[in-house]
Amino acid sequence: MSRIGKAPIPVPNGVTVTIADHKVSVKGPKGQLQREFRPELSFKQEDGKILVVRKNEDRTTRSLHGLTRTLLANMVKGVADGFERNLEIVGVGYRAAMEGKKLVMQLGYSHPVEITPPEGMSIAVGKGNVITVSGIDKQAVGDLSAFIREKRPPEVYKGKGVKYQGEVIRRKAGKAAGKKK
DSSP states (O other): OOHHHHOEEETTTTTEEETTTTEEEEEESSEEEEOOOOOTEEEETTTEEEEESSOOHHHHHHHHHHHHHHHHHHHHHHHHTTTEEEEESSSSEEEEEEEETTTEESSSSSEEEEOOOTTEEEEEEEEETTTEEEEEEEHHHHHHHHHHTTSSSTTTTTOOOOTTOOOOOOOOOOOOOOOOO
16 A cells, blocks of 8 residues: 555645545645546545545556555645745856746856746746745746756766756776876
8 A cells, every 4th residue: 555645635724625536626825636547436525624535456557556545645735834945056157047937047158048937937046156046836846947057967077067956976087186196
C-alpha cells in the first residue's frame, strides 16, 4: 500500500475543492486550478480533508495512487500559498533586469535574452542577480525556471551561467591543473 497515497490532504481555510467524478477543481485566494485524474482512483472529502481511494488493486492503479495524491496536494498548496523557485546568475557582465513584465538578461551573447512569463506566473529580479519565478502551478513554475536556466546553463570550469539557488556545480580542474614540471 502506498504510504504517500494513504495520507489525507488537509484543506486550509479559504480553499474550496469541487469533485465531479474524476475532475477536480480547487479554488483559493491565489487562483483556481483544474485537473482531470484517471478513473481508477476516486476522492472522498470529509471534515476538511481529502482522501484518494483506489477502486482496485491493479499494478497501474497502485502506481498512480501516490502520484495522484501528490498532484492534488500540490494543487491545494498552490492556490493557498503558491510556489516559487529562485535562480542565480553567476559571471562577470551577466545580469538580469525587468522591463515591464518581460525579463531581460545579459548572458554573454551578442544580444539580450528576453523572456515573457505566461499568464498567471510572475518573474521578479532581486538583489545580487537573483531571479524569482512564482505561480500557483508547481509544474509550470518548474518548467519556466528550467527554460530560464537553459538559456545559459552553468559551465564546469568557472561555474558561470544561470543556476538554481543552492545548486552545487561539480567543478573540473582546468588544463593548468594537470601540468607537471
